[in-house]
Amino acid sequence: MENSRNFLIAMALSIAVLIGWQFFVISPRSEAQRQLEQSQQATLQTPTTPAGTAQDPAVSPAGRESVVPTSQSPEVTGQTRDTALAANPRIPIDTPSVSGSINLQGARLDDLRLKGYHETVSDSSPTIVLLSPETIGKDAYFAELGYTGQNVGALPGPQTLWTATPGQTLTPATPVTLTATNGQGLTFTRTISVDDKFMFTIEDRVANTSGAPVAVSSYGRVVRFSKPEVASAYVLFEGLLGVFGDDGLHEVKYHNIEEEKEANPPSASNGWLGITDKYWATALIPPQNDGTFQPHFRYSADGRSYYQSDYLEQPVTIEPGATVSTSSRVFAGAKVVDVINGYEHDLGIRQFGQLIDWGWFYFITKPMFWAIDHLYTLTGNFGVAILLITVILKLFFFPLASKSYKSMAKMKTVQPKLTELREKYADDRAKQQQEMMRIYKEEKINPAAGCWPVLVQIPVFFALYKVLYITIEMRHAPFFGWIHDLAAPDPTSLFNLFGLIPITLPHLLMVGVWPMLMGITMFIQMRLNPTPPDPAQQMVFTWMPVIFTFMMASFPAGLVIYWTWNNTLSITQQSIIMKRHGAKIELWDNLSGMFRKKKA
Numbered sequence: 001m002e003n004s005r006n007f008l009i010a011m012a013l014s015i016a017v018l019i020g021w022q023f024f025v026i027s028p029r030s031e032a033q034r035q036l037e038q039s040q041q042a043t044l045q046t047p048t049t050p051a052g053t054a055q056d057p058a059v060s061p062a063g064r065e066s067v068v069p070t071s072q073s074p075e076v077t078g079q080t081r082d083t084a085l086a087a088n089p090r091i092p093i094d095t096p097s098v099s100g101s102i103n104l105q106g107a108r109l110d111d112l113r114l115k116g117y118h119e120t121v122s123d124s125s126p127t128i129v130l131l132s133p134e135t136i137g138k139d140a141y142f143a144e145l146g147y148t149g150q151n152v153g154a155l156p157g158p159q160t161l162w163t164a165t166p167g168q169t170l171t172p173a174t175p176v177t178l179t180a181t182n183g184q185g186l187t188f189t190r191t192i193s194v195d196d197k198f199m200f201t202i203e204d205r206v207a208n209t210s211g212a213p214v215a216v217s218s219y220g221r222v223v224r225f226s227k228p229e230v231a232s233a234y235v236l237f238e239g240l241l242g243v244f245g246d247d248g249l250h251e252v253k254y255h256n257i258e259e260e261k262e263a264n265p266p267s268a269s270n271g272w273l274g275i276t277d278k279y280w281a282t283a284l285i286p287p288q289n290d291g292t293f294q295p296h297f298r299y300s301a302d303g304r305s306y307y308q309s310d311y312l313e314q315p316v317t318i319e320p321g322a323t324v325s326t327s328s329r330v331f332a333g334a335k336v337v338d339v340i341n342g343y344e345h346d347l348g349i350r351q352f353g354q355l356i357d358w359g360w361f362y363f364i365t366k367p368m369f370w371a372i373d374h375l376y377t378l379t380g381n382f383g384v385a386i387l388l389i390t391v392i393l394k395l396f397f398f399p400l401a402s403k404s405y406k407s408m409a410k411m412k413t414v415q416p417k418l419t420e421l422r423e424k425y426a427d428d429r430a431k432q433q434q435e436m437m438r439i440y441k442e443e444k445i446n447p448a449a450g451c452w453p454v455l456v457q458i459p460v461f462f463a464l465y466k467v468l469y470i471t472i473e474m475r476h477a478p479f480f481g482w483i484h485d486l487a488a489p490d491p492t493s494l495f496n497l498f499g500l501i502p503i504t505l506p507h508l509l510m511v512g513v514w515p516m517l518m519g520i521t522m523f524i525q526m527r528l529n530p531t532p533p534d535p536a537q538q539m540v541f542t543w544m545p546v547i548f549t550f551m552m553a554s555f556p557a558g559l560v561i562y563w564t565w566n567n568t569l570s571i572t573q574q575s576i577i578m579k580r581h582g583a584k585i586e587l588w589d590n591l592s593g594m595f596r597k598k599k600a
Contacts, residue, residue, distance in 0.1 A: 068219045068296065068310045069146070069158050084133040085111055089161075091178075093170045096196045098333060102170065103133065103142075106158045107178055107190060109200065110134065110142035112332055114280075121476045121484045130280055130332055134223070141224040143282055143330050145202055149216040149315070153184035162190070172196045185210025186318075198333025199343060205325045208318040215317045218326055220284040221310035222274050227254045236470055237357040240297040240309045242273025242283075249354050252297050257307065263297040270350050271295075273309045274331070279472040281355055285329035286311050288348065331355075334472050337369065357470055364463040369471055376473075382486055383479030386464070386558055390565050394573065397456055401570075405577040410445045412578070457566065461559075468556045479561065483514070486558030490514045511553045514560045519549030521567035528574055 079087070090101035090111070100111040112131040119125045134140040147155040156162070162178040170176045175193035182188075191203040208214055228238060239253040245268030252263050265273075269292050274283030286293045293311040300306055318324050331343070335356050344352035358365045371392070375385035394401070417439055425432035439445075468474050474487045482492055490512025492498045493505055498513065523545040552560050 068148070068221055068312055069144075079135050081129075081132055081136050081139075084135045087133075087135070089164075091164055091168050091170055091176050093194065095170075095172055095194055097198060098194075099127075100131070102176070102192065104162045104164060104178070106144055106146070106160060107156070107162045107192075108142050108144045108158075109330060109332060110140075110144075114334055117279075117334055117472075118476070121478070128280070128334075131282065134225070138226040141282070143220070143222045143284065143332060145204075145218065145220045145284075145328060145330075147188070147206075147216050147218055148312070149214065152186065152214045152216060153182045155182060155186070155216060156180050156188050170194055186214065186216075197336075197339050198331055199347075200330040200332065202328050202330065203325065204328075205323055206318060207323040208320055211320055213317055213319050215315040217315045218287075218313045218328070219310060220286060220328060220330075221308055222282045222284060223306055223308045224275055224282075225304065225306045227307075228277050235359070235466060236278055238277050240273075240275055240307060241355075242295055242297075242309065243271040243351040243354060244268035244273075244295055245271055245350070249351060250295075254307065257297055257299040258301070261299055265295045265297070267292045267294045269293075272331075272349055272352060273297075273311060274355075275307060275309055276335070276355060276357075278470065279335060279475060280333065281331065281335055283331040283352075283355060284309070284311060285331065285347075285349055286313060287326050287328055288350075290326070291316070336472055337373070359466055361459065361463060361466075364459055365466045368460075368463045369467045369473075372467065373473065381479065382474060382477040383483065383558065383561060386486070386562050387565050390562055390569065393460060394566075394569050398573075400456065401573060402577055405574050407445055408574075409578040410443055414439055414443055414445070461563070464562055465556070465559050468558045474556075474558065477558075479557065483557050483561075486561075487556050489554050490557045490560060508550070511550060512557075514557055514564060515549050515553040518552055518560050518564040518567065519545045521564050521571065522548055525567050525571050525574075528571065528578075 085101065089104045091104065093100045093102065093112070097115055099113050099115055100109075102108070103110050110131050110133045112129075114128040114130055117128040119128065129139075131141050131143070132139050134142060144158065146157040146160070148157070149155055154160075160180055162180045164176060164178050168174070168176045170192060172193075172195055175191050178190040178192070180188045180190075185208060187207045187209065189205045189207070193201045193203075195201075204218065206216060237251050237253065239251065240257055240263075241249065241251045242265065243249050244265050247266050247268065250263070250265045252260075257263065269290075270288045272283050272285045273295050274281055276283075291314045293313045295309070295311045298308050298310075300308075313326075316324055316326075329347070329349075333339075337356060340355055341353050343349055368389070371389050372382065372385045375388045376382050379385055379388070418436060421432055421435050421439075425435065468487050476484070477486045478484045479486055483490065489510065491510075492512035493510045494516060495505055495509040495511065496503050526541055526545065552563065
């Protein structure tokens, strides 16, 4: 029974890893190839038509009237990013966290770099570009706020050229002010401020100097023209999302919006919406609890494909001589956990923390990150923090593991009796099982107790994988030696002698030092137990560490380090507990038995 149980555990783990390999590696690669083919077929046309005028309201595919601008525009000129930035007047942005500029045409936020994040682990590599002008091609990505209304003349939209005082620079200490008029008695004044992280605040005032009341609605939209180039695993959400009042979080993946073309969440008086990637996001926060807004997600493949998250505020009537004010925000930056949670708490943005995809098992994932982050604060190294959290988890689950290993030790002490029973009742399986259960009861042995350490390790494993995969804090976090990024696979390989032979290897052969150490510790841990008598089980137990070594080679190095360290602690713990209970440690006998068979 013990051998059968171990065999079932081994098979279950093998199946779990094979499924994980399919979801986390094979499927993302297929999706990446599909994206590449789609981007190559896309034509270069750009959305600049100002649908937000009284004379030319746009209509969404669903038939509901909408005046939020959409993509029907002239062709892109094939400009470089620098050329596109120089084509329009701009106001520079310079903060401790971001740099870039505001495009005075449309008052768009379409030029933003993240100062603290680089494309590679090298600090000399270029900083991350989050937002770019719409005329550069597929990498265009911007946020825009504007107005719409009927019978009030042209209102600020994509083509509006705002006026600014020369020499202004947007910094946390110096907001900037823009103005625009529509020639029919409406004056728009926009004050933009920014904090030292990633939040922009937009204060708008609309003054009516005409002789009649007017009704205007504000809108906001985030538009991007391509999906992430590297497809992420199914463990992570990327796409269009938002929180809308009591209705909670709405998520629409890229491939889903491509199929459905649009989604219409319920209107709300508070919440937010935008587009999120693995580490970065751009989100709009409409005026909160000041009327209602109608959110909308859309995708279009007509001409130049694009994805858009937008909202439309309910109309506000402005009497002659009156002025109305609104306040909205734009988040554009890195999804740093403390920063995102701080915005939710300090600014009262409903469920803004869900911009980070903690998953269904957030009750495990979030505490895991919290513990690792606090240990990092103490040690200054996320790799060391992972080692320490593994020790803490081992101590936390020690009573369960101790009970399990005690049961396994007792199982070994009664093994001769069980062998005798099998021989005595070889032709009577029912009697054999009955007598075995009697022995278990007399010796107070739980034959299933050995499963608990494995079952406990599985949710911890996936929680740590989630933390390593989704949190930007783990991005480019170094360990020691050759591990410069715990969120990336071990870059070394046995098959080029760990870099001594300058050849490029296929992905399958990138088996580094840490995956090999993981395989060795897994092999030793399995050899602590008696060799199964069944040849099929022997083969599974022999080859499983090798299979896992190749499988784990493509996983984040931090996860492989955790598993290796966890195996080492388990080997030590199991050996000590079983020795104290008089059970023989089978490691050396099993190893010598393997060599004896080879010699024979």
